[in-house]
Amino acid sequence: MQNMNTRFHKTIIFHKAVVFSIVTVMMIPILATLVYSISSRWGATILPDGFTFDWYVQLLTDPRFVHAFGRSLFICIAALLLSVVLILPAIFVVFYYFPKLDKVMNIMILLPFAVPPVVSSVGLLQLYADSDWSLVGTPWILVGTYFTIAVPFMYRAIANSFESIHLHDLMDAAHLLGASTTKAFLLIILPNLKKGLMASLFLSFSFLLGEFVFANILVGTRYETLQIYLFNMRQTSGHFTSSLVITYFIFIFVLTWLASRFSRGATV
Numbered sequence: 001m002q003n004m005n006t007r008f009h010k011t012i013i014f015h016k017a018v019v020f021s022i023v024t025v026m027m028i029p030i031l032a033t034l035v036y037s038i039s040s041r042w043g044a045t046i047l048p049d050g051f052t053f054d055w056y057v058q059l060l061t062d063p064r065f066v067h068a069f070g071r072s073l074f075i076c077i078a079a080l081l082l083s084v085v086l087i088l089p090a091i092f093v094v095f096y097y098f099p100k101l102d103k104v105m106n107i108m109i110l111l112p113f114a115v116p117p118v119v120s121s122v123g124l125l126q127l128y129a130d131s132d133w134s135l136v137g138t139p140w141i142l143v144g145t146y147f148t149i150a151v152p153f154m155y156r157a158i159a160n161s162f163e164s165i166h167l168h169d170l171m172d173a174a175h176l177l178g179a180s181t182t183k184a185f186l187l188i189i190l191p192n193l194k195k196g197l198m199a200s201l202f203l204s205f206s207f208l209l210g211e212f213v214f215a216n217i218l219v220g221t222r223y224e225t226l227q228i229y230l231f232n233m234r235q236t237s238g239h240f241t242s243s244l245v246i247t248y249f250i251f252i253f254v255l256t257w258l259a260s261r262f263s264r265g266a267t268v
Helices: 002-037 054-060 063-096 099-108 117-129 139-164 167-176 181-192 194-209 213-218 226-235 238-267
Strands: 039-041
Touching: 002 039, 002 238, 054 063, 054 238, 063 099, 063 139, 063 167, 063 181, 063 194, 063 226, 099 139, 117 139, 117 213, 139 194, 139 213, 167 181, 181 194, 194 238, 213 226, 226 238
Parallel strands: none
Antiparallel strands: none
């Protein structure tokens, strides 16, 4: 028994050492970028000549950055609102009225990943180039494309929440108490989906905020988003670009952390 305990502890130590080593290797580029973003000058020396937060001040006070960040927020939030309005009732209909269609939906939601973004962008350009709707170069075409990107993430997360509740029992109890289907969905089912819905929103938002291919091809500099701004500023000071990357990383990290917290809360 003592030998088994010794082997068990050695295995745990080995696994922790492997995980710690991998995390350390992954953190080295991030830490180097962070140090470079707060260095006043860093040339041929091992350590920077000095430290300053002027690059972050310059970034956060740049109107172009503020506008690009605001545009990205607008597009992502609009796409997610559209996703909630369309996907949430659709999942309810599937699970409550046509549960056998869930397998079909699981296949359909993978279709956006079957076509590369470059191919989809070229197809959208050809589709709307001669259309009466001048969508190319406007944020509305990005809202539509971001909606298709968010569908797989939101459908799977919300579907898992539906599977964890007794949907038919809750609906039958609500009907016995005189509630309509719509009222039962809004007052009973929707609160039980809150954690799963919030987790899917945060996860989708963090993914959409980093999307570059659709934004670059469909709108470009005509509607400069955060990723387009980062791409256009790559020729400026490396310290300034590093501060932009770290700011973006921190924002995405916070969103991912919130999504994981909501996901853990949804599974309890």
